[in-house]
Amino acid sequence: MDLQLTGKTAIVLAASRGLGKAAAMSLAAEGVDLVIGSRNMESLQQTAEQIRSLYGVRVVALAVDLSQAAQAEAFLKEAAGAFGKIDILVNNAGGPPFGKFESFDDQAWYQAFELTLMSAVRFIRLCIPYLRRSGSGRIINITSLSTKTYLENSVLSTSLRLAVTGMAKMLSNELGPDHITVNNVAPGIILTDRIRETLFHDLPAGMTQEQALQRRAGEIPVRRLGTPQELAALITFLASPLAGYITGTTIQVDGGAVKSPF
Ligand SMILES: NC(=O)c1ccc[n+]([C@@H]2O[C@H](COP(=O)([O-])OP(=O)(O)OC[C@H]3O[C@@H](n4cnc5c(N)ncnc54)[C@H](OP(=O)(O)O)[C@@H]3O)[C@@H](O)[C@H]2O)c1
Known part of the structure; x- marks a missing residue:
C-alpha cells in the first residue's frame, strides 16, 4: 500500500528512544522528513543519524524540555523554518511517575500537568497555522490504555491523558473543516x-x-x-492522507488488554 507520505514533514516529540523513536523511524521509512525533539541531545543526535543513514530522509534534531513553555516556542520556530512546512505533529512526552493518589502533592500534579497536558496543548496551538496550510494536517497524540481501562498506580497519567483525549475530540470538530485530523493512539504494555x-x-x-x-x-x-514498531505502524497510517476520514478517535494497540468492547 502506498501511504502517500513521501515528501511530508513531521514533528515527532520525545523521539530519542522508545515509542517516539519508533514513530519517527516508521514515518522516515515512508519518506517523511523529520524534526525530532527530546532533552538529551546526545541520544537525540544518535537517533537522528541512525534514521538518516537507514532511510535517507532529512532529520533535524532539536533539544527541548517539553514541560517548559518557552522551550516549546523556541523549538517550533526552528522546526517550522527547517523545511518550511509542517504536515504532521506526533505529540509524545515522557510519562509522569507512577504511584498512589495520596503519594502526590500539588507540585507533582503541576509537573505532570505541564508535561502531559500542556506540552500537547502548546504544540498543537503552535502547529495549527502550518497544519492548516498542509491541506492534510495530522495531529496524533500518544496517550495510554489507561484512558480505556484501569491501570494500577497511574493516577497522574490517566487523569491528564483523559484531558488530552477530551481536547482531541473538541479539536476534531474545530479543525475538521481545515482537513486536519486529530487522533489518540493508546499503547498497551509495549516494551x-x-x-x-x-x-x-x-x-x-x-x-x-x-x-x-x-x-x-x-x-x-x-x-x-507489544513492540514499539506495532504502535508506530498505526501512527504512520493515521499520519497518511489515506486516513483522512478517521478523526476524534482513540485507538489502542494493546494485544487485547482493554476488556471493554467499546
Ligand atoms: N511503553 C508503554 O507501554 C506505554 C504505555 C502507556 C503509555 N505510555 C506513554 O507513552 C509515552 C512514551 O513512552 P515510552 O515507553 O516510549 O517511554 P521511554 O522509553 O521512557 O521514552 C521517553 C522519551 O521521552 C523523552 N522525554 C522524557 N521527558 C521529556 C521531557 N520533559 N521533554 C522532552 N522529552 C522528554 C525521553 O528523551 P530524553 O530523556 O532525551 O528527554 C525519551 O525519548 C510516555 O508518556 C508513556 O507514559 C507508554
Whole structure:
C-alpha cells in the first residue's frame, strides 16, 4: 500500500528512544522528513543519524524540555523554518511517575500537568497555522490504555491523558473543516525503557526479569508485550492522507488488554 507520505514533514516529540523513536523511524521509512525533539541531545543526535543513514530522509534534531513553555516556542520556530512546512505533529512526552493518589502533592500534579497536558496543548496551538496550510494536517497524540481501562498506580497519567483525549475530540470538530485530523493512539504494555524500569522495579525475591516479563505477558490476551514498531505502524497510517476520514478517535494497540468492547 502506498501511504502517500513521501515528501511530508513531521514533528515527532520525545523521539530519542522508545515509542517516539519508533514513530519517527516508521514515518522516515515512508519518506517523511523529520524534526525530532527530546532533552538529551546526545541520544537525540544518535537517533537522528541512525534514521538518516537507514532511510535517507532529512532529520533535524532539536533539544527541548517539553514541560517548559518557552522551550516549546523556541523549538517550533526552528522546526517550522527547517523545511518550511509542517504536515504532521506526533505529540509524545515522557510519562509522569507512577504511584498512589495520596503519594502526590500539588507540585507533582503541576509537573505532570505541564508535561502531559500542556506540552500537547502548546504544540498543537503552535502547529495549527502550518497544519492548516498542509491541506492534510495530522495531529496524533500518544496517550495510554489507561484512558480505556484501569491501570494500577497511574493516577497522574490517566487523569491528564483523559484531558488530552477530551481536547482531541473538541479539536476534531474545530479543525475538521481545515482537513486536519486529530487522533489518540493508546499503547498497551509495549516494551520500552519505561516499561522495563516499571516492571523490574522491586521484583519479588527470587523472580528474574524474564519471569516478570512472562507474568505480565500472561495477563494480556495475545500473551506477549507489544513492540514499539506495532504502535508506530498505526501512527504512520493515521499520519497518511489515506486516513483522512478517521478523526476524534482513540485507538489502542494493546494485544487485547482493554476488556471493554467499546
Ligand atoms: N511503553 C508503554 O507501554 C506505554 C504505555 C502507556 C503509555 N505510555 C506513554 O507513552 C509515552 C512514551 O513512552 P515510552 O515507553 O516510549 O517511554 P521511554 O522509553 O521512557 O521514552 C521517553 C522519551 O521521552 C523523552 N522525554 C522524557 N521527558 C521529556 C521531557 N520533559 N521533554 C522532552 N522529552 C522528554 C525521553 O528523551 P530524553 O530523556 O532525551 O528527554 C525519551 O525519548 C510516555 O508518556 C508513556 O507514559 C507508554
